[in-house]
Amino acid sequence: MRSSETIGWFADIGLADRPTVGGKGGSLGELTRASIAVPPGFVVRTGAFERFLSTLEQQEPIRTKVEALGADQLEQITALSNHLRARLESAALPDDLTSELIAAHAELCGADPNSHVAVRSSATTEDAEDASFAGLQDTYLWVKDAQAALHYVRSCWASLYSVPSIAYRRKHGLPESGVAMAVVIQRMVNARTAGVMFTRSPLTGDRSVVTIEGAWGLGSSVVSGEVTPDRFVIAKITGEISVREISNKHVQHLPATNGGVRELETPENLRRAPSLSDGEIVALRDIARRVERHYGRPQDIEWAVDHSGEILLLQSRPETVWSSKDRSPVATPAENPIQHVMKIFGGHR
């Protein structure tokens, strides 16, 4: 099946497509193009949302109602939010859209009855990269079948009308016409270990190391902060692993039988065992370097290792904390290079 105005397969999209596939979708496409393994999938483009919304608008206006609200009218915002979310989640999709999405889902999952997908909202606005906004988007894991996936696509769309989202847009006076949401649908990774990594040290801003945090099971336990992950620091260039902090990973997130995620106690013998081998740490470093080079700037990356040991990336975002800091140079060239030794001999070290 080919990409269309409704669907963009990862291999066909990139960062330039962000207006229609969102930040997350664009990033997954970009990684695919850079030959970095990600769980296969496609993006339900904003065009699909627009088609859905316009059928709803015909029945009853949406955008004008939102725009009529003031940022401080919390009560009215809440009432409208409840109303709109219910509408979006319960309304049927246009038939042609439904069939296109079901076909794409079938192609993605093939005949495997056990295949699950993740449904992840992928916002299109620059503001969405702001951490404060990113947290407002929804992700649904271990979604069982096409019908459920379609349901969660609508949930993602509906999240555009959550109370904080509407309040945020009203506060910043953002026009409703630009509001759209792409949705990523991709295969789930049955992660043995998952986590995040930073190509620039979150601790010191050091660009010469990759900091890796990981724990057993799905990465949601790490991202949500429910588990103190193992922490590894590996030198980008030499591959030396200088830090190995193995934590007590008392719980882990695993796929639930009927879809979704459940939290389980980690077996005693695994709690204090390293969740990554040295070989995997080195492999993650190699991937981190490739991604960083591809984007030309430091990245924060979500990753997972499946039960066969394959490493897949779930997300890569530009690092923003250290990159936006002003810093004075560590040293400037001296007219007489020998003058540098005064830093050692001149006192006040």
Next chain:
Amino acid sequence: MKATAKTKSFPLPSSLKVVSGTENVQAAYPYYMQFGKEDDERFWFYNSMHFPEPMCLFDMITAEAAYCALGSANTRVYSLPTTLGIDCRIINGRVYIGGNAVTDPAEIERRTKEFQLRAFYYYENWERLFAQWKDKMMSLIRETEALPKLELPEFEPLEHVHAGRGVASNHYILDTYQKTLEGYFRMWQHHFEFLLLGYGAYLTFFDFCKKAFPEISDQTVARMVAGIEAEIFRPDDELRRLAKCAIDLGVDSQFREGVSPDEILKSLEQLGEPGAAWLKELAVSRDPWFNINVGDGFYHYHRSWNDDLSMPFAALPGYIVNAKHGERLERQTDRLMAERKQLIADYRELLETEGERAAYDQMIELAHRVFPYVEGHKFYCEHWYTNLFFNKIREFGGLLAQNGFFAKAEDVFQLSHYELESAIVDLMTSWSNGSPPRGIARWPAIVRERRAAIAEWAKHETAPALGPVPDVIDDPAIVMLWGITRENLDAWLTAGEQPNTNEIRGFAASNGVVEGIARVVKSVDEIGRLRKGDILVCQITNPSWAPVFQNISAAVSDIGGSMSHAAIVAREYGLPAVVGTGTATQKIKDGQRIRVDGGRGVVTLLG
């Protein structure tokens, strides 16, 4: 180093007690090395890095000569802005030292001006002055090698008489002794001609890297600077060469584990031409590359490969096996050089601005300029020359033993160099007047008493530091040479309060994690006990230990930083290493299972 009254304090020097029964021996050390009341005002630390064992009386000459030379370089020759020289004291055989900081800003400024006239000239003319240094050092070595043999014949040789020499043999005994001492003091002056400046330039680059890449490991910086063909690698290279020669000449079957060097030499002699050819190659390697000793050159009993072939010969069977399996024995200097270049370029690329890159280029250039001295001087000074020196003193011991002063030549090291001179004058006099030497009745009992004291002192632990804790340590010599920082001191202060754990911490010297059997090797005589895959646990290693690294799986040492020999060789062999643990040889039992994490600098006791 000034201290404020409120700060925590280590025990005061005056609170240290001389171990009971050893008072006479303590009193025999020179008066200027005894602690006095006024020393309570100052901060001192135990120099366990250079002098990890109690120092016998003669060996204290090393502390004396070294601090004399270090101090004159700092204080008078280069005028280091913030520090003068090092003071030295000894109690219970333990050497404590203290720096003499300059804190008055006006004085620092005045000294800075002088420093730039002097030190900068050295940096600018480094290659020429270093070449000149090697010439000076070689002529000193040749001078000392040429010192006359010690002879007191019954009658002065007839040719001396007929030639009208007019000076009898006994005079030359004293003359040779004084020249021997003079040579040793001069060698230490040479040693410090470049050392502080060299370390300073290296640390300048090191500091830059630590600021630009806060999480870079010490060993990575060291790898960017380390030389590829430094003298430190030569002895080991020579062994590889000899292993290959043995195979080429078809005499390799003579080298088997557990066979003594003497037996091997004898069997080679019996093999005719190929055996003789190999022995000729051995002679080539021995001069000068077997002039390395099995310690750091600070104790008379750390003998050289030339004096004791068991260390180099123990390594040969392994090298022969490796060569037969097709392993390339010669170090691949081209590859190592290319790796170093790549490493420097890769880190350079990570810098954020062109300005930083330009500064980095300047600093690494300077570090590379000075590093051949930093790496190379030890072979000439602490090894080659020190061996010559102690062996010459041994000759005096032999002469005195022949004349009844001592039971054996080694006893000579129980005398201070002043006492030794008096014994020599005693012998000269006796030879001249025909009376028996007075020393026969004096020295044997004293030697016994002193040997017992050294053995007793070795059983007693000593405080890592004494006196008030300084607010800051701003003395580049102490930071550079001993790695002592305010943070170290805080750790020492709290060391007694921490519970015993199964962890021993040290410098992360070479990356990797390995579990295995610990082999605690206290001296070179024991290296034969190392089996393939063992973890070497030792006080300190030096170039003569390099061959051991082909067999072990990891290394742990009591002493040393990330630029120490064990660290450098471990990195070269790709073995995990933790160095500078302070106590590994005491805490780890021989045969115990341990885990060495060279990336974190942690050794864990497992069983």
